[in-house]
Amino acid sequence: MQISVESVNSIKKKLNFEIPADKVSAEVDKAYAEIKKHAAIKGFRKGKVPMSLIEKHYGEKMAEDVVKNLVNDTYFKAVTEQGLNPVSYPVIESDLLKKGEPFKYSATIEVFPEVELKEYLGLEVQKEQLVLDPAAVDARLKEMQERMAQLAPAPEGHAAALGDFVTFDFKGSIDGVPFEGGAAEDFQLELGSGRFIPGFEDQMVGLTVGANSTIKVTFPENYGSAELAGKPADFEITVKEIKIKELPELNDDFAKEFGEEFETLDLLKAKLAEINQAQEESRINHDLRENVFKALIEKNPVEVPEALVDRQVTMMLENTKQRLASQRMSLEMMGMTDESYKAQFRDVARDQVKGSVIVEAVAEKESVEVTEEEFEAQLGQISAQTGQPLEKVTQLYKTNERAKDSLMAQMREDKAVQFITDRAKVTEVPKAENK
Numbered sequence: 001m002q003i004s005v006e007s008v009n010s011i012k013k014k015l016n017f018e019i020p021a022d023k024v025s026a027e028v029d030k031a032y033a034e035i036k037k038h039a040a041i042k043g044f045r046k047g048k049v050p051m052s053l054i055e056k057h058y059g060e061k062m063a064e065d066v067v068k069n070l071v072n073d074t075y076f077k078a079v080t081e082q083g084l085n086p087v088s089y090p091v092i093e094s095d096l097l098k099k100g101e102p103f104k105y106s107a108t109i110e111v112f113p114e115v116e117l118k119e120y121l122g123l124e125v126q127k128e129q130l131v132l133d134p135a136a137v138d139a140r141l142k143e144m145q146e147r148m149a150q151l152a153p154a155p156e157g158h159a160a161a162l163g164d165f166v167t168f169d170f171k172g173s174i175d176g177v178p179f180e181g182g183a184a185e186d187f188q189l190e191l192g193s194g195r196f197i198p199g200f201e202d203q204m205v206g207l208t209v210g211a212n213s214t215i216k217v218t219f220p221e222n223y224g225s226a227e228l229a230g231k232p233a234d235f236e237i238t239v240k241e242i243k244i245k246e247l248p249e250l251n252d253d254f255a256k257e258f259g260e261e262f263e264t265l266d267l268l269k270a271k272l273a274e275i276n277q278a279q280e281e282s283r284i285n286h287d288l289r290e291n292v293f294k295a296l297i298e299k300n301p302v303e304v305p306e307a308l309v310d311r312q313v314t315m316m317l318e319n320t321k322q323r324l325a326s327q328r329m330s331l332e333m334m335g336m337t338d339e340s341y342k343a344q345f346r347d348v349a350r351d352q353v354k355g356s357v358i359v360e361a362v363a364e365k366e367s368v369e370v371t372e373e374e375f376e377a378q379l380g381q382i383s384a385q386t387g388q389p390l391e392k393v394t395q396l397y398k399t400n401e402r403a404k405d406s407l408m409a410q411m412r413e414d415k416a417v418q419f420i421t422d423r424a425k426v427t428e429v430p431k432a433e434n435k
Contacts, residue, residue, distance in 0.1 A: 124425045151243040166188070
């Protein structure tokens, strides 16, 4: 068998195969023999069909089976022998299979890039200065107060205002024609929540119970439904009930609602300040990491396989969906589809892959490894963060090789990023200047 490898570019290889005629003939005979055992043609008993009829009726199946077997027998072995690291399934192109003649085919694959490290020590990056805003604690208290608010019927004649909960019926139409999903009864909406089409909630402000009104809006151009995107619509509404929020008073009793350790409002405020500082430090460190990645990409240009970009943007999509679901939202409510999300964030995903590939090369060059002690410590952190017993977390990662490998890979990347950051020239700048 003859094999040659072409470099289409730095991340794409084309393997060309030529399989000898005798090997092809042997596989053809083997395939026909197997087909003959089970072939069913009217007028002949199973296993007794003449070969001429077998070839006539099952020629295409034979060719499919033989090509599949020849590729399986040669492709994987060649990838290993050539030391290639594919990140995608091969794209197979082949000649017609003919018994007694050599069979030629090619397999084009994307491979993990080889990074030529140029500069990764002494990178110049910016880090945002940590400046805590006292108003953040007040804002958080306000959110907690809002969550504990009670809804009470509005006084008679009350005009709906932002923040009120309005129950109403609505029927939507475009050019007088109702559209699917455009009607509902006893629908409750918090005015100002932004759940409806832009402009809808604002037009409900000032309405009273029993009011009938027509709300005119235009669906956003990027709306999730192509049939509605960019089109003007009328909504006939009837207001049936208005409720207002009654907020609890901010005092020691309020604080005690959040745990026995908060005997006073001051203790709750102190805890919120501590959480806010931790969140700000985490955000700043995340931004610093992004700046390190950008600097690495700028100093070490690299081409990455689209297959890896596909996986990254798909993972980002799923994470976004989960986060939105936890907030009782969806992509559609954001005016996006799976396809539009992937298109919008593909370049972000590509840069993330580039950064990870370069960091992996640094880890390899600098012999960055995760010790067993570090792994055990990480399991302890996961246990503390998730509230699961350490024994259960340990059991999960030590019996699931895939989960352990994934965690170890992420820890190794984090450790390599820290190695690079520790040796970078980091300049602290005010928030507005950080880039």
